[in-house]
Amino acid sequence: MGVTALAAGCSTAVDGQVRPPAPDTAPSLASADPWVVFDGVEECAVLDLGLRPHQFPAARKETAGGSRGCIADKPRFGTAGIVLDALQGLDQVGSDPAALFDGKIHGRRMVLDRESLPSTTGDCAIYLEVSDTARVMINTALSRGTTDQACEFVQQVAAAVEPALPPVSPS
Template sequence: MKAMNSFLGQRRMLTLLAILTLFAGAGCTNERGGVAMPSDSASSSATSTTPGSAPADVFGSLKACNVLDKALEGQGFPAAVIDRAGGDNGCDTLKSGFGTMSLDLHPNLGIDDLNAAKSKQFPGEVNDRRSIQVRDGIGSRGNCDIALEVTKTSRAIVGVTLTTGTTEEACAFVYSIAKKVEPQLPKGN
């Protein structure tokens, strides 16, 4: 009888583990190569703060993919897809024969926090908004990013990596897209 109770206990434990595994995966979606990522339907996107908590996300419900898709209208790019490699609110889109466009919204990193060699950073403005252009930031030709200041501690980064082409061509194209992204961003302090 003791062996039977031990067997039933193990069976119950295995059943419980199987059920917990199912529930643990229920709040995730598969994105990019089958990596489980938190689902947008999870109610963790509160935008208000309580004393002692982290500041509210300046981007609120603004989604990088929606902003990028609108900025790229008429350019022949497919719909942008979520890519969290550059942050929790990022996406990119690949146009065959042209290259990859990306947009990352960083609520807790300002443009002064860029992680690129100072020799590759060029300050400027996009539609009267402070910006920093980063040329060949990933170490290859045909790459250009523009970081747009939202607040002193938040930024948006618009980037392009061309399949073929020069850095000058990449920077001219990403600037034209940054001019369309900028009006969609919150006005900073």
């Protein structure tokens, strides 16, 4: 499937390693318009692509996590979302370092966050690299289920949407 997740405890785990804390860095302002990296990307269509095999209804715009976000709800299963972020790269994922795991999906760098919603179970997020200062977050919160199940599901969605994302921009 092209997914290499380095998350201890996930059923797709491979030689997990805890990610060290990220250094405090500010987003780069190299471009006058950082959002140009996502030109031609429609976030709800990309999320729908990843959720289609799981029979989710169409995604809808949701800006609580960022101005370029979408969410879809499936009754008795849970929610899944996507956020395009042109202002933060993978090094700015702000979570408990013990819950972050580096890996790759189809050769693209990613960070899996096993505790995207602290003090809960059944949630997981993956951040996919677009550039040093841009990323895509795909997350899920299950109505019932474990963090391992959530991470397995979000890895499947991320693997399906990755080919629809812009190629990784050089720094």
